[in-house]
Amino acid sequence: MAEPKREELSVKLKRGILVRVLDRNQRRDREEALEEIRGLATTAGVQVVHELIQVRPRPHPATCLGSGKVEELVDLIEAHEAQLVVFDNNLTPAQSRNLEEALQTIIVDRSEVILDIFATRAQTYEAKLQVELAQLLYFRPRLKRLWTHLERIEGGLARVAVRASGRSKPTDG
Numbered sequence: 001m002a003e004p005k006r007e008e009l010s011v012k013l014k015r016g017i018l019v020r021v022l023d024r025n026q027r028r029d030r031e032e033a034l035e036e037i038r039g040l041a042t043t044a045g046v047q048v049v050h051e052l053i054q055v056r057p058r059p060h061p062a063t064c065l066g067s068g069k070v071e072e073l074v075d076l077i078e079a080h081e082a083q084l085v086v087f088d089n090n091l092t093p094a095q096s097r098n099l100e101e102a103l104q105t106i107i108v109d110r111s112e113v114i115l116d117i118f119a120t121r122a123q124t125y126e127a128k129l130q131v132e133l134a135q136l137l138y139f140r141p142r143l144k145r146l147w148t149h150l151e152r153i154e155g156g157l158a159r160v161a162v163r164a165s166g167r168s169k170p171t172d173g
Helices: 030-043 067-080 093-103 110-121 125-143
Strands: 014-023 046-056 084-087 106-108 160-162 168-170
Touching (some): 030 046, 093 125
């Protein structure tokens, strides 16, 4: 399966679907629930093509959405030719990774949209550095397990084995 290509949201309009998971205790109406993220996504360069709300007792630990909504979202992405899905909820790194794998598209959560807006609006050198630091801190846990598929690979020149820590050492013959 091809990995979805990640790039900054801004500059080009991308077709996106907005998603919000509400718990049963939230009293906001459905339209109000997506109003703010709709404005943020539009500012970041997303052309909103569909909106989806799910009411759950609590977000699903693996995907934030229930399995039925994930399947529905797959169909919506195809029907609307969406290039990304914007969640109004903040997703854990695992949820984001699981959703990208299940939906085969770019998943962006609320924090990432806000950071992207700040990145495109920063004018001074100091502001740009502060935004870059915030982005690095945000993406660090999301990159943590990106290369784990290489942990058990051995071989190469001089019989070097790759260790889980990312360092290599000569193996004893």
